[in-house]
Amino acid sequence: MKYIVLVAFVGILGSLAAALFFMMKNDNDDKKTRAKRMAFSLALRIGISVLLFASILVAWRLGLVSPTGVP
Secondary structure (H helix, E strand, O other), X not given: OHHHHHHHHHHHHHHHHHHHHHHHOOOXXXXXXXXXXXXXXXXXXHHHHHHHHHHHHHXXXXXXXXXXXXX
């Protein structure tokens, strides 16, 4: 489970970096194309985040992970 979470976080950070790249990119592409690519990258980040949250909830319900709580 740790590796799945780690891969998801790397995917989230990669998606944020891609969105930043498309936002800062300044070449011959028109603004609509850059905006679409940036929006897709941010939507992908949201999708990965929701999938990570759902998988952690499912793993908790199946008993694969357990909350530690505050002593």
